[in-house]
Amino acid sequence: MIARDRVSKLTQNLVLLFLGVLFILPLLWVLFASVNRTAGLRVELPTDPTFANFKAVLNVTTTYRPVLNGIVLCGGSALLTMLCSVLAAYPLSRFKTKFNRPFLLTVLFCTGLPITAVMVPVYGLFVQLNLVDTLGGTILFMATSSLPFAIWLTKTFMDGVPISLEEAAWVDGASNMQALRRIVLPLMWPGIAVVGIFTFIGMWGNFFVPFMLLLSPERLPASVSIFTFFGQYGEPNYGQLAAYSLIYTMPVLLLYLLLSRKLGGAFALGGAIKG
Amino acid sequence: MTTTAPAVPAPIGSKPADQSGPPRGAKLFKMLPLAPAIGLMLVFLAGPILYCVYAAFTNMALTGTGAANVQFVGLDNFRKAFGSHAFTNSIWLTLVFTLISAIIGQNTLGLGLALLMRRSTKVVRSFVGTAVIGAWVLPEVVAAYLLSAFFNTDGTLNVILHKVGLPGQDWLYAAPIIAVSIANIWRGTAFSMLVYSAALSEVPKEIEESAEMDGATGLRRLIFVTLPMISRAIMTNLMLITLQTLSVFGLIFAMTRGGPGTKSQTLPLYMYEQAFSFSQIGYGTAIALVMLAIGAVFSLIYLRGLNSEAA
Numbered sequence: 001m002i003a004r005d006r007v008s009k010l011t012q013n014l015v016l017l018f019l020g021v022l023f024i025l026p027l028l029w030v031l032f033a034s035v036n037r038t039a040g041l042r043v044e045l046p047t048d049p050t051f052a053n054f055k056a057v058l059n060v061t062t063t064y065r066p067v068l069n070g071i072v073l074c075g076g077s078a079l080l081t082m083l084c085s086v087l088a089a090y091p092l093s094r095f096k097t098k099f100n101r102p103f104l105l106t107v108l109f110c111t112g113l114p115i116t117a118v119m120v121p122v123y124g125l126f127v128q129l130n131l132v133d134t135l136g137g138t139i140l141f142m143a144t145s146s147l148p149f150a151i152w153l154t155k156t157f158m159d160g161v162p163i164s165l166e167e168a169a170w171v172d173g174a175s176n177m178q179a180l181r182r183i184v185l186p187l188m189w190p191g192i193a194v195v196g197i198f199t200f201i202g203m204w205g206n207f208f209v210p211f212m213l214l215l216s217p218e219r220l221p222a223s224v225s226i227f228t229f230f231g232q233y234g235e236p237n238y239g240q241l242a243a244y245s246l247i248y249t250m251p252v253l254l255l256y257l258l259l260s261r262k263l264g265g266a267f268a269l270g271g272a273i274k275g
Numbered sequence: 276m277t278t279t280a281p282a283v284p285a286p287i288g289s290k291p292a293d294q295s296g297p298p299r300g301a302k303l304f305k306m307l308p309l310a311p312a313i314g315l316m317l318v319f320l321a322g323p324i325l326y327c328v329y330a331a332f333t334n335m336a337l338t339g340t341g342a343a344n345v346q347f348v349g350l351d352n353f354r355k356a357f358g359s360h361a362f363t364n365s366i367w368l369t370l371v372f373t374l375i376s377a378i379i380g381q382n383t384l385g386l387g388l389a390l391l392m393r394r395s396t397k398v399v400r401s402f403v404g405t406a407v408i409g410a411w412v413l414p415e416v417v418a419a420y421l422l423s424a425f426f427n428t429d430g431t432l433n434v435i436l437h438k439v440g441l442p443g444q445d446w447l448y449a450a451p452i453i454a455v456s457i458a459n460i461w462r463g464t465a466f467s468m469l470v471y472s473a474a475l476s477e478v479p480k481e482i483e484e485s486a487e488m489d490g491a492t493g494l495r496r497l498i499f500v501t502l503p504m505i506s507r508a509i510m511t512n513l514m515l516i517t518l519q520t521l522s523v524f525g526l527i528f529a530m531t532r533g534g535p536g537t538k539s540q541t542l543p544l545y546m547y548e549q550a551f552s553f554s555q556i557g558y559g560t561a562i563a564l565v566m567l568a569i570g571a572v573f574s575l576i577y578l579r580g581l582n583s584e585a586a
Contacts, residue, residue, distance in 0.1 A: 016395050020399070020406045023403070025431055029421060029425065040429060041427045087312065117327070117543075117546070118323045120550045144318075148316070205417075207528075207529070211525075223525075241420060
């Protein structure tokens with residue numbers, strides 16, 4: 001029995017290891033190619049490692065400006081999303097009305113709304129409102145599109161803060177908003193951080209929305225400007241593309257590490273999915 | 276916003292939710308913090324969707340007759356769509372893509388990984404977890420480039436295939452929809468894995484152990500004990516990943532642009548081409564409406580599953 005257990009455990013580990021290797025293979029390419037002067041399309045150890053690719057892409061037009069645009073765009077949207085979803089989650093979590101369930105179901109449905117489907121009329125709306133090619137307009141739309149999931153997540157976290165604490169504050173004459181700011185928020189900051197970081201990561205990788213709503217090269221975030229590597233010049237420089245991909249990925253990687261360090265592996269999603 | 280709201284007199288121990296008949300005005304006032312979120316969603320989500328419904332029945336276009344004078348054309352756009360090979364082809368590809376990459380791929384692989392990780396050694400677990408999540412946090416376009424390189428004639432996949440004596444080929448040319456499906460599995464499995472890890476961690480150990488005592492083998496235990504206990508998570512996960520996958524655009528666009536020809540042109544790419552490359556706004560929104568309808572059908576199926584579970 002014990003021997004059989006050990007065999008089955010070994011098999012499980014081996015299967016898992018095999019799957020892990022499959023997942024890591026494509027990732028190896030970007031790591032090796034970025035330090036390879038003559039990078040091609042296959043995974044190969046660079047014979048003469050170099051930082052030349054990084055040096056080549058680290059300039060204003062290729063890297064600094066798109067990354068900065070991305071930070072403004074995604075940071076602004078994430079802040080707006082967090083503000084709106086915290087405010088919205090409070091009444092949903094604290095006051096049970098007939099309105100809550102249908103509203104939350106609508107929100108859940110919107111969570112999965114194919115945003116690609118809405119882009120045609122949104123583009124039309126932006127033309128009408130003169131918002132095409134403005135960072136502000138794009139921030140508004142990106143924030144809105146991530147609101148449903150953020151509201152859902154924030155409400156779940158807020159439900160975890162016992163209401164009895166606020167009741168004491170209410171007795172002492174605090175308003176709802178005061179209770180939210182002084183009592184609820186300090187107790188659920190890890191949850192708020194999760195919502196914010198998740199929203200940011202989602203937007204950082206979002207290609208379609210800025211691709212549709214922004215036009216000028218000097219406003220494009222990194223997720224779109226990466227396309228310029230495949231310009232009219234034919235074969236792209238794969239080494240530089242890999243180096244740029246790594247630089248572009250770095251912020252979300254750091255945020256994700258921060259998230260999992262602070263809050264432990266599977267943390268938030270479980271709570272959100274329980275519904 | 277912070278100072279003028281009246282305190283809610285709530286005696287300790289009673290939930291304000293159960294207050295009997297607070298004045299209507301006060302109730303509205305309490306829901307006021309919802310206003311910014313609702314406002315944004317009305318303008319930028321509900322508005323465009325309603326507009327979608329309107330434009331889908333017109334001949335709206337950026338050029339030609341539909342640009343100068345927008346007219347109702349009834350069901351013409353839908354008739355045109357369902358009569359067109361390119362459209363039915365894209366519906367078909369979208370369903371194949373969703374079935375292979377989300378429902379079978381991400382879902383099953385995510386569940387498998389989560390199950391295997393429960394009993395694996397810590398080192399293996401963190402290695403695999405990092406690899407899978409690493410693929411997930413990569414921005415969409417970067418993921419697309421990595422996988423394009425992987426599937427290319429000169430790419431890693433063919434190198435491996437040659438090593439074991441199998442013939443390679445240009446995967447993105449020969450089997451583009453399979454290639455982009457695998458790319459989507461590679462990129463999206465982490466989400467399902469995290470969801471299932473969380474769900475499994477809440478299954479009480481005693482229940483599985485007692486099933487084991489009763490002589491249930493691994494597979495039977497999984498089917499009759501473990502899976503039913505996480506069925507809510509399965510339904511929710513299926514719903515989220517199906518809807519996400521239906522609207523995947525950037526990954527396919529960056530890998531194949533829908534090609535070669537239209538061999539990987541899913542609905543979002545077809546819609547993009549019609550509405551923006553060919554300027555047929557009316558026709559494009561009709562396609563968008565079909566997409567929303569497909570999403571709604573999937574949601575309803577899963578929501579039914581959820582509700583029957585809850586009951």
